[in-house]
Amino acid sequence: xxxxxxxxxxxxxxxxxxxxxxxxxxxxxxxxxxxxxxxxxxxxxxxxxxxxxxxxxxxxxxxxxxxxxxxxxxxxxxxxxxxxxxxxxxxxxxxxxxxxxxxxxxxxxxxxxxxxxxxxxxxxxxxxxxxxxxxxxxxxxxxxxxxxxxxxxxxxxxxxxxxxxxxxxxxxxxxxxxxxxxxxxxxxxxxxxxxxxxx
Amino acid sequence: xxxxxxxxxxxxxxxxxxxxxxxxxxxxxxxxxxxxxxxxxxxxxxxxxxxxxxxxxxxxxxxxxxxxxxxxxxxxxxxxxxxxxxxxxxxxxxxxxxxxxxxxxxxxxxxxxxxxxxxxxxxxxxxxxxxxxxxxxxxxxxxxxxxxxxxxxxxxxxxxxxxxxxxxxxxxxxxxxxxxxxxxxxxxxxxxxxxxxxx
DNA sequence: GTCTATATTGCGATAGAC
DNA sequence: GTCTATCGCAATATAGAC
Numbered sequence: 001x002x003x004x005x006x007x008x009x010x011x012x013x014x015x016x017x018x019x020x021x022x023x024x025x026x027x028x029x030x031x032x033x034x035x036x037x038x039x040x041x042x043x044x045x046x047x048x049x050x051x052x053x054x055x056x057x058x059x060x061x062x063x064x065x066x067x068x069x070x071x072x073x074x075x076x077x078x079x080x081x082x083x084x085x086x087x088x089x090x091x092x093x094x095x096x097x098x099x100x101x102x103x104x105x106x107x108x109x110x111x112x113x114x115x116x117x118x119x120x121x122x123x124x125x126x127x128x129x130x131x132x133x134x135x136x137x138x139x140x141x142x143x144x145x146x147x148x149x150x151x152x153x154x155x156x157x158x159x160x161x162x163x164x165x166x167x168x169x170x171x172x173x174x175x176x177x178x179x180x181x182x183x184x185x186x187x188x189x190x191x192x193x194x195x196x197x198x199x
Numbered sequence: 200x201x202x203x204x205x206x207x208x209x210x211x212x213x214x215x216x217x218x219x220x221x222x223x224x225x226x227x228x229x230x231x232x233x234x235x236x237x238x239x240x241x242x243x244x245x246x247x248x249x250x251x252x253x254x255x256x257x258x259x260x261x262x263x264x265x266x267x268x269x270x271x272x273x274x275x276x277x278x279x280x281x282x283x284x285x286x287x288x289x290x291x292x293x294x295x296x297x298x299x300x301x302x303x304x305x306x307x308x309x310x311x312x313x314x315x316x317x318x319x320x321x322x323x324x325x326x327x328x329x330x331x332x333x334x335x336x337x338x339x340x341x342x343x344x345x346x347x348x349x350x351x352x353x354x355x356x357x358x359x360x361x362x363x364x365x366x367x368x369x370x371x372x373x374x375x376x377x378x379x380x381x382x383x384x385x386x387x388x389x390x391x392x393x394x395x396x397x398x
Numbered sequence: 399g400t401c402t403a404t405a406t407t408g409c410g411a412t413a414g415a416c
Numbered sequence: 417g418t419c420t421a422t423c424g425c426a427a428t429a430t431a432g433a434c
Contacts, residue, residue, distance in 0.1 A: 005417080021307055023222035027410065037419060042411055104306060106367040107299065108220055113366065121370050148372050149384050153356050155371065160355030163362065167312065168305040171320050172354065173347050185348050193392030204399080225427065236401060241429055 001035045006044045008034040014055045018101045022052055022110060053112045056105070059098060060120045066091045071127060077134035081154070082187055084128055088158050089183045103163040125151060145194050153193075157186045200234045205243045207233040213254045217300045221251055221309060252311045255304070258297060259319045265290045270326060276333035280353070281386055283327055287357050288382045302362040324350060344393050352392075356385045 001008060012034035016025045027048050031038040045051040070087025071080040092099050105117055129147040136145050161169065161182065200207060211233035215224045226247050230237040244250040269286025270279040291298050304316055328346040335344050360368065360381065 021222075023220075024307075026408080028408090037417095038410085039412075039420085040418070043417075048410065100306065103362075106363045107303060107306070108223075109364060109366055118366075118370055121367070125371050146384070148376065149381065152360060152371050153385065153388055156359035157352050157355045160359045160362075161351060163302075163359075164305045165308060167308055167317075168320065171317055172324050172351050177347065182348065185345070186352065189352055189388065189392030191392075193388030193390075226429090227427085236399095237428090238402085238430075239400070242399075247428065 005036045005040055013051050018097045021104055056112055056116050077131040078140050080131040085158050085183050085186055092162055099162040141195050150194050154190050204235045204239055212250050217296045220303055255311055255315050276330040277339050279330040284357050284382050284385050291361055298361040340394050349393050353389050
């Protein structure tokens with residue numbers, strides 16, 4: 001147990017919320033894992049929801065920094081698109097089970113959704129859509145491509161595998177199959193799928 | 200209020216579980232919506248979890264029948280693949296917000312998962328993978344395509360938009376945008392993405 | 399079968415000692 | 417700041433009257 005009580009609570013909450021979701025995690029459980037008292041959650045964060053909100057904000061800050069590096073503004077649009085997929089996978093590899101927290105929030109919004117999630121998702125979605133538009137203009141993607149649809153499908157392929165838990169992944173993919181080549185497979189499907197000139 | 204108490208409970212539970220998930224739905228709420236007594240849930244289903252299990256089983260039976268029609272065994276493999284995507288969208292159009300229940304289960308398995316979900320998902324995944332293998336053998340899809348990866352990406356594109364709630368969909372897609380053309384867009388990306396002979 | 403009433407458990411939050 | 421003790425609430429499940 002190192003770090004302040006507040007930091008330990010944040011770390012424990014992140015792990016437990018990521019794994020089991022907001023509803024199935026109790027403050028007593030978090031405090032226990034953090035080696036702290038249950039009352040400290042209210043003291044530091046004003047309650048369970050405040051702690052949850054703090055965890056989400058922390059994650060989004062990291063994700064933002066991460067995408068800031070993997071999707072550089074001063075590079076060709078197609079590289080930003082690739083950076084989105086690779087960045088997401090790299091982030092997940094560094095923080096397994098954490099993206100599930102975000103995706104769960106997308107599926108079942110808590111009161112935090114509007115204030116902490118929406119602005120960030122809008123930002124990323126905007127970058128993705130404009131990168132796609134620019135790629136179309138630059139001739140890398142097929143004329144007539146719908147940026148919103150293309151962005152949605154790219155996000156779908158990049159996120160679904162993380163959203164679906166380990167057990168479900170086992171059923172769809174082979175057991176113990178690594179996610180190693182998946183980003184490149186997604187990018188191949190995306191590039192060919194929306195770049196091919198004709199059927 | 201028509202039908203037996205048991206039927207009304209099932210219908211109300213399906214609606215509420217679909218919309219808010221297992222944890223955020225109480226038996227009192229279900230019973231109230233069904234015009235029944237809270238104790239009737241235990242009487243007919245042995246408890247909340249039993250009711251939930253009954254709902255899941257009912258849904259899967261319908262989905263199975265639905266896929267049985269949309270993915271006919273005696274047709275070319277590529278038609279079965281198309282039938283998967285179109286069938287899923289048609290099912291969702293007929294039962295909005297219901298696929299979220301299944302996808303939520305994939306993300307956060309309850310004790311029902313192993314017994315009622317896994318066998319069905321394995322079955323569908325198996326059909327999808329073998330259809331893809333056959334399409335590769337028949338020359339419709341590119342040589343060297345990995346059936347498991349291809350099936351995963353197709354399922355990702357087909358499911359993510361339903362998993363993500365209306366609010367989140369609003370953020371990614373334009374507001375009020377219809378899902379009309381999405382199945383064909385997915386199939387186009389899939390066909391071209393894994394069918395193109397070379398880059 | 400359907401109801402009321404209640405047993406029981408677990409939750410989040412807080413008051414107050416230290 | 418950190419603790420114990422507890423309040424108040426809502427949940428599921430059940431016992432028992434009708």
